[in-house]
Amino acid sequence: MKGIVLPQYNKNIIRALLSLRPEEKPLRKPLADEVVIKMHAAPCNPSDIAFMQGGYNIVKTLPSIMGFEGSGVVTDAGKEAKHLIDKPVSCFVQEDSDGTWAEYLITKKENVIVLNEKMNMDQAACFTVNPFTAYGMMDIARVNESKAIVLDAAGGQVPEMMRAMAKSEGVESINIVRKQETAALLKNEGVKHVLVETEDNFDDKLKTLCHQLQATTAFDAVGGILAGKIFNAMPLDSELIIYGGLSNKPVSELNTMNLIFNQKFIYGFSLPDWKEELENFAEISEYLQSKFIDGTLHTKIQGITSLDNVVKGLRNYIANMSAGKILIKPS
Numbered sequence: 001m002k003g004i005v006l007p008q009y010n011k012n013i014i015r016a017l018l019s020l021r022p023e024e025k026p027l028r029k030p031l032a033d034e035v036v037i038k039m040h041a042a043p044c045n046p047s048d049i050a051f052m053q054g055g056y057n058i059v060k061t062l063p064s065i066m067g068f069e070g071s072g073v074v075t076d077a078g079k080e081a082k083h084l085i086d087k088p089v090s091c092f093v094q095e096d097s098d099g100t101w102a103e104y105l106i107t108k109k110e111n112v113i114v115l116n117e118k119m120n121m122d123q124a125a126c127f128t129v130n131p132f133t134a135y136g137m138m139d140i141a142r143v144n145e146s147k148a149i150v151l152d153a154a155g156g157q158v159p160e161m162m163r164a165m166a167k168s169e170g171v172e173s174i175n176i177v178r179k180q181e182t183a184a185l186l187k188n189e190g191v192k193h194v195l196v197e198t199e200d201n202f203d204d205k206l207k208t209l210c211h212q213l214q215a216t217t218a219f220d221a222v223g224g225i226l227a228g229k230i231f232n233a234m235p236l237d238s239e240l241i242i243y244g245g246l247s248n249k250p251v252s253e254l255n256t257m258n259l260i261f262n263q264k265f266i267y268g269f270s271l272p273d274w275k276e277e278l279e280n281f282a283e284i285s286e287y288l289q290s291k292f293i294d295g296t297l298h299t300k301i302q303g304i305t306s307l308d309n310v311v312k313g314l315r316n317y318i319a320n321m322s323a324g325k326i327l328i329k330p331s
C-alpha cells in the first residue's frame with residue numbers, strides 16, 4: 001500500500017514539503033484491538049505543517065507516513081474489533097506509528113468514530129479535530145456567559161465553526177484576519193465585525209468593539225503580539241484562551257497592570273486534554289454529526305489532491321489557508 005512519507009523534520013517548510021515522497025509499504029495484519037481502514041480522504045491541518053517542521057508536541061520516529069486524521073471504511077479488524085468491519089469511520093491517530101495520508105491505516109479501535117451513514121465522507125475526513133475543538137472552546141464562552149467572543153485567524157475552519165455555533169446561541173463574534181482579501185471574503189459571507197490586524201488604529205478599534213459588545217472570551221490561534229493586543233483590548237474579567245501558535249512567536253506585550261488589577265486570565269486549550277475529561281464524548285459526537293448532516297457545520301474544502309501530487313496540493317493550501325482544506329485522496 002502507498003503512503004506519503006516524511007523522511008526527516010525540517011524547519012524550512014518548503015524543504016520539508018519537497019522532502020515528502022510516496023512510498024510503498026507492506027500492509028500487515030491488525031492486532032487484536034486494531035482495525036484496518038481503507039482511507040477515503042485526509043486533510044492537511046496546521047498541526048501537520050508544524051509536525052513536518054519538528055515544531056509540534058507530537059514527535060514520531062521517522063521516516064513515517066504523515067497525517068493525524070481522516071475518513072474511510074474498516075476493511076479488516078483484530079478479534080476485539082470485528083464488529084467495526086464495513087463501518088464508515090473518522091479516525092484520529094497521534095501515536096508513534098504511520099498516519100492517514102495513505103491508502104490504508106492500521107490503528108487502535110479507540111481511535112475511530114463510527115459515522116452516521118448520512119455523513120458526507122469528505123466532511124468526515126475533517127471531523128475528529130476542528131469540530132470538537134470549536135465545541136469545547138464554545139463551552140468556555142458559555143460558562144463565562146460571554147455576550148461576544150473574539151476570534152483571530154478568523155478565515156480558518158475552527159473560527160468558522162465557532163462563528164456558526166456562536167450565531168445559533170445569539171453570541172456576537174469579533175473576527176480578526178491578517179489579509180484584506182480574507183476580510184472581504186468574510187464580509188461577503190455576512191460576517192458583521194471583521195478587523196484586519198494591520199489596519200490603521202487596529203488596537204483602538206478592537207478595544208472599542210470588545211467593550212461595546214462585552215467580548216469577555218477570546219480564542220487566539222496566532223500567538224505573538226496579536227495575542228497581547230487582544231488581551232489588552234478586552235474588558236474587566238476577561239479570558240484569553242490560546243489554542244494555536246500560527247505565528248511561531250511567543251505571546252508578548254501583555255499589559256502587566258491588566259493581569260494584576262483587571263482580573264484577566266490567559267491559558268491554553270488542548271483537544272486531547274479536553275477529551276480526556278469528558279464523560280459524554282459519544283453524545284457530543286452524535287450532536288456534531290447531526291449539525292454536519294443538517295448543514296449548520298461545514299468544513300470548507302478548496303481542493304483535492306492525489307498521493308502522487310501531494311506537494312503541489314499542499315503548496316496551494318499554505319499559500320491561501322483561508323480558502324479551505326486540501327484533501328488528500330488515495331484514489
Ligand SMILES: NC(=O)c1ccc[n+]([C@@H]2O[C@H](COP(=O)([O-])OP(=O)(O)OC[C@H]3O[C@@H](n4cnc5c(N)ncnc54)[C@H](OP(=O)(O)O)[C@@H]3O)[C@@H](O)[C@H]2O)c1
Pocket residue numbers: 045046047129130133153154155156157158159177178179182221222242243244245246247248269270271272318319320321322323324325
Ligand atoms: N489546541 C487544539 O487542540 C487545536 C485543535 C484544532 C486546531 N488547533 C489550531 O487551530 C488553528 C487553526 O486551525 P484551522 O484548522 O482552523 O486552520 P485553517 O482552516 O487551515 O486556516 C488557518 C488560518 O490561519 C490563518 N493564519 C495562518 N498563519 C497566520 C499568521 N501567522 N497570522 C495570522 N493568521 C494566520 C490563515 O490565514 P491566511 O489565509 O491568511 O493564510 C487561515 O485563515 C491552528 O493553529 C491549529 O493548529 C488547535
